[in-house]
Structures are given as structure tokens and as C-alpha cells.
Amino acid sequence: MNVSIIGTGYVGLTTGACLAFLGHKVTCVDADERKIQALEAGRVPFFEPHMEDLVADARCNLCFTTRYADAIPKADVVFIAVGTPPGPNGSPDLRYLEAAARGIGQNLADHFTVVVNKSTVPIGSGNWVGALVREAYEQAKGRKANGAFAVASNPEFLREGSAILDSLYPDRVVIGADEPRTSEVLYTLYRPILEQTFQAPAYQPRPDQLAAVPLISTDLASAELIKYAANAFLALKISYINEIGQVAEKVGADIRQIARGIGLDARIGPRFLQAGIGWGGSCFGKDTAALVATAAEYGVAAHIVKAAREVNRLQRERAVDKLLAELKILKGRTIGLLGLAFKPHTDDLREAPALDIARKLIERGARVKVHDPVAMERFRRENAELEVACCASAEDVAEDADAIMLVTEWPDYADLPWEKLGASMRSRILLDGRQLLDRERLTRAGFKYIGLPD
């Protein structure tokens, strides 16, 4: 099929490259000319394991442009994958979505095209995008858009850091549409994934025993709400273990054993039960805020989701409070942060806890040194206003530091030469914000180990 993708970020590029890898003809559109130039030169503008390999493998089916006119008229399916960042009152800022919908409407040809919302959009956006596309089409063509297009919702569940795995071998595909012929087009598009009939790339083998992927075919509003409900549930699972962590700390219980003990219950499952600093990233914060805002519009209080957000906010404060309790005075101290990205295996810094924690430490008069295995360049580009010292290694972070805080659970930090690091520090204090490190190992290396929870 001919596919166009509007917005070539983490989601758009992953979708485009995967569909091209499966044999569809894909045109990726982005408003950012530099991004398109980099992609044309074979460079992926963000860090994602094996994305450059996938783009290279799919290159014969993949092209990149900034012009809607080069992409929309020939498309059978147009995906919208532009950003929907948080707006001031919790509802997402939909200006990119609106621009994309209008651009699509102005450029649609006369054959039937399915316009798909892959961006995470508030409930009801399917109808809204439909109205915008229709209006733009009718203005551009001077005639009614009857039957020229239909809107579908196909929410994205990929995780940065394992985006290719999640896209080629998803837990499920959700398609929301109000007419059967729209769902059928998307069913045909996704058939190789649903039936797992493609040859897996060597760098991303098919998980054992994956024979088929479940399809949820539903109406537009249900598909839109599935996305918000899934993200909010994952977010509240993290906040739940963090709340249990506070109780565990008070009663002297071990949160890692508790997480294992509850996670082995098949009804609960072990994932998203790692206590620590809490979630960050471009999705959980904005999607929980959007769900609360939508619920409020309909008179629903969303108590549980609100509480999960508050617990998460407080975890970052707790991390700083624990250092304060240990050091008594933060003014003039040097604190080293290990990890900047909001999670390992990505360079994405959106809503990253490390940025918030660095700001809080600076406000209290501390000097902050930072390191991340892959996000340093992006950090310098996007956060130039933050007055921190950028270090080339964890060893540099440790030098003359009064304490180190492990913020992102990069595997690189799991087994550092702690004796060497400790020897160059002013005091051997380590706050493990992710329950990653071995307390006994750190204690043997002369550190005061502080857990979150402890």
C-alpha cells in the first residue's frame, strides 16, 4: 500500500520504517527541514537502538519530504504522528494536529484515503480531525468531500528504547473506526504484523512463540480511550509501588522483595513495579493530565489518576530531601547525577526527572555535575540554560562530589568501579534513585548507601 506519515519523530519514523520494512511504499513528512535532511543522509536524529539499521534496510521503500503535496495525493493511508505536548490546563496542545489535518485535507486526491490518528489525542479528536480535513478539502477543491476519506484511530504503544521490538511484535494492535471499510484498509496494512508472516530482521528477532498478534477492532472513542487508560494504568502502577515503598521504609521492609512478592502474582505481573524516583518522559505526565482534564469535562473526578500524579511529583522532592537530610546543608555542595534521559536506552529528555532534580538542587545552592551514556549532546542543545557541569564519564561526575545520585537505571551504571569513584569523592554518599545497585557492594566500597525507599 502507499502510506504517508505526518511527523517523523520517535513514533512517526518507527511506524514509517517498520511499514516500509514490511514492503509498503512509505513517505515520511516532517515540518523540520533539518530532520528530513538528516534522514535523507541516512542519519536518525535521535537515539533508538537499531533504528539506523531498520531505515537502511527499508530505504528502497522509504522517502522523506517536507512537502505534503509530495506525500498525500498518492497515499491510501495517511498517519498523523505529530507531537501533542501538554497545554497549560492539562489538555494537550493540538496545534500540530490541527496543522497536519488541514495540510492533509488540502492535498487529498480523489481516491478513498484513510486518515489515521496515531498521535495520542483526546477523546473526540477523531471527529474533530475529520471536520478539519473535510473543511480544508472543500475549500481547496470547491466541492463536497463525500466519500473521499475516513478517519481512524490507531493508538501507539511503543516504548522508546525498544521501539522496533514493540512495533514489529506488539502485544496488540488497536484500530478504531466507525465504518467497516476503514478498518479493513488498516487490517490489510497490518496483516504481516498481525499474522507474523514477515522475515524478522537479524538485529530484532521474533520473540519465541509469537505466532500472531491480537487485533482490537472497535469504535473511534474506545480506541482513543484505550490509549489513555493504558498509560494511566502503567503510571499508577509505578506510583503504587512508590507509595508502598514509603510504608516499607517506615516499617523496615525490603521494597525489592515486596515488588517480587507481589509481581509474581499472575494477576499483577512484575513489570512497572520498580520503586524509585518515578516516571518521566513525554507520555505519562501529559496523558494522565489529559485524562484528568477529559474526565473533568464530563464531571468525573478521576481520583486515582490524580493521586498517581501527586505521588510521582513528590518522589522527586523526596530524592532531594534525602540528600538534604544526609548532608544537612546543600549550599556549596557538589552533587553528581548519573543519568539524564527519562529512562535507559533513549536520549529523550522530555519531562526527565534528572532535569527537575538538577533545578531543585541548584535552587538550594548546590553545584551539579551530570553524565549520561547517550543524552549529553541533546542535553547541551536543549537545556543550555541549566547551569550544570557536563562530564564525560561517571568517574568525572564522582570527582570532588559530596554525593552521587543515580537517576536513570542505565545498565552501564550497574557495575561501576565504586572503590575508584569513592576515592575521588569528598564524601562517599550514594543515593540510588532506581533500586539498581547492590547495597552490600556499595557498603564494602565505603559508601553510605541510601535507597529510595531506603
Ligand SMILES: NC(=O)c1ccc[n+]([C@@H]2O[C@H](COP(=O)([O-])OP(=O)(O)OC[C@H]3O[C@@H](n4cnc5c(N)ncnc54)[C@H](O)[C@@H]3O)[C@@H](O)[C@H]2O)c1
Ligand atoms: N514517544 C513515545 O514513546 C510515544 C509513544 C506512544 C505514543 N506517542 C504519541 O505519539 C505522538 C508523537 O510523539 P513523538 O514522541 O513521536 O513526538 P516527536 O516530537 O518526536 O515527533 C513529532 C514530529 O512531528 C513534527 N511535526 C510537528 N508538526 C508538524 C506538521 N504540522 N507537519 C509535519 N510534521 C510536523 C515535528 O517536527 C516532530 O518531528 C504524540 O502524540 C505522543 O503522545 C509517543
